[in-house]
Amino acid sequence: WLPERYYQGERRPGDVLPEWASLVDVYPTILDLAGADSAGVDLHGRSLLPLLRGETVAWRDSTFIEFSGLNGLSTSMVTVRHGDFKYGWNCTNQDELYDLQADPYETNNLIAATEYAPIVQEMRERLAAWMVETKFPGQAFFRASRLGLFRSWLDGQTGQNPRGRTMGRRYPQGT
16 A cells, blocks of 8 residues: 555565554554654554564564444454454453464354463453553453452542442452
């Protein structure tokens, strides 16, 4: 999608690179192409131009996706892809974990398989870190419901819900 003058060395349009790119990288790339100074601007993505130029740069090892529904179906899912695994936090339903090497069409949800528990935990921690970095509005609920941090979440609240009831009496202590 860029003229060949932006590619250098062996890189050509249509090449598949091993680095993860995301839609959040498009805006910083456009700023870079325009020569705009983005220093001090809170951007979640990075310019793709160094990769297209064949430069060696430190790059992310995961990518994150937000999904808010399809054809009138209201749902909220946030997904992290790392290596061959894809974990999806579905805040209103069961989470999902797929091994995309073995199951590229995501037909076998591994979330309940005990042998994948360490991978689930790692993916949840990656997602929690991304939520903090991007100031994701649902991070408190995610941490409370998926990382077992009910008590620390409640301690950060005012102690009262909007109806004036004490929250600490209604939710489990967690670990």
